[in-house]
Amino acid sequence: MEKRLNRSDLMFSLAFLLMLVIAVGAFFYGVKVGTDRTESKYATEEVTEAVASPQPNAYQQQDLVSFYHTVFLSYREFQNDWFAAQNKWLADPTADRASSMKELAKSAQKKYDAIKVVNVAPISPQLKNSQTSYLKSLKLFQESFSALVGTANEGTADTVLDKINADSFFKEGRTNALEAQKEYYSSMLKWAASINSDIDGDYVGPEVVSLTDWKKMPLIVKNKLASDYLYKQANLTDYLPHDLTARIDQFISSGQAGKRKIKSFNSIAELLTSTEAVRNGDFIGMKTRFYENEQLPQLPFFFQGK
Structure with missing residues (x-):
């Protein structure tokens, strides 16, 4: 015969079940709160770490x-090979220009293959460009020279050079x-701006740069x-932009700009380049005189003997 629960036993059972439900709920709530706090902590640490450890600097x-x-x-x-070939053709009328152009096309392809595999980080877009x-x-040089080999020995060296300079691929x-x-020299400007806040890494010069501005x-x-x-x-050209810079500063320093009443960088640059007054290595020859305290990246073409 079944024994029926009295009122006190029933109340005790209900209280026990209620306590059990509350305990289980409290347990899962505690787990959720703990998880949320842990995620919040790690999220905060990640943000702090990101702020404390900025992305690598470009340039x-x-x-x-x-x-x-x-x-x-x-x-x-490759470019030096091209200029050497031109000088040889002009100096020696019997030079085998067709053979030279084949070698130039091979040189262009060889240098293309070498540069193509170089990894330049996208974080420095101007270097990548x-x-x-x-x-x-x-x-394009490879295609130009390959296409013109057949007529390279026809006519004079000047005639062949005119044909090359008029070729659309070559141009x-x-x-x-x-x-x-x-783009490479613009990258150097970006580098300078990263270490000297007075330099504008995005500087774009006006169409005409006055000598007053140039000197500063x-x-x-x-x-x-x-x-x-x-x-x-x-x-x-066989010379580099900093060689042109040095010749311009020398021209100004010598008083020639004042005597000729030249007022802009552009006018001096046009005069010097049109008269072939700039030479490869001019910068090195004048560096101590004009640029002893200037800040430059440690690139070999800026330093004597490198």
């Missing part, structure tokens, strides 16, 4: 130096080479303007 000196050795120098070697433009340039290749150079500029800004000028003039 560090090591990036400029690496680019110099892996990209710029490779392209420069420079690499891309050098690659385009070399590919586009020259534009890309000068654009690449301009840091060397790194002058070099950027010189590279911009060579790009605008489509002037592919």
Whole structure:
């Protein structure tokens, strides 16, 4: 015969069940609160860590130096081959220009292959753009020289050079080479701005730069303007933008600008480039005189004997 629960037993059972429900609820609530607090803690730590550890700075000196050795120098070697070939053709009427052009096409392809595999970090977009433009340039030069080999020994050296300079592939290749150079010098300006807050890393010069403004500029800004000028003039040269900068400063220092009543950087640059008064290495020869205290990245072409 079943024993029926009395009132006190029933109340005790209900109280026990209620306590059990509350205990289980409290347990899961505690787990949730603990989880939320832990997630909040780690989220805060991640934010703090992100603030305390900023992203690597673009345009560090090591990036400029690496680019110099892996990209710029490779392209420069091809360009030196091209200028050497021109000088040989002009000096020796019997030179085998067709053979030279085949070698130039091979050189352009070889340098293209070498530069293509170089990893330039996207965090430095102007260096990346420079690499891309050098690659385009070399590919276009290779196509130009390959296409003109067949007629390279016809006529005089001057005739052949005129034909090359008029070739659409060559002209586009020259534009890309000068654009690449301009981007590299702009990257140097970015580097300078990262260590000197007085320098504007995004500086864009006016169409005409007065000599009054030019004289106040840091060397790194002058070099950027010189590279911009060579790009605008489509002037592919064996000298570098800082060589043009040095010759301009020498021209001003000598009093020639005052005597000729020249008032702008542009006018002096036009005079010096049109008269072939700038030479590769001019900067090194004048560095101690004009730029002893100027800040430059440790790139070999800025220093004697490197």
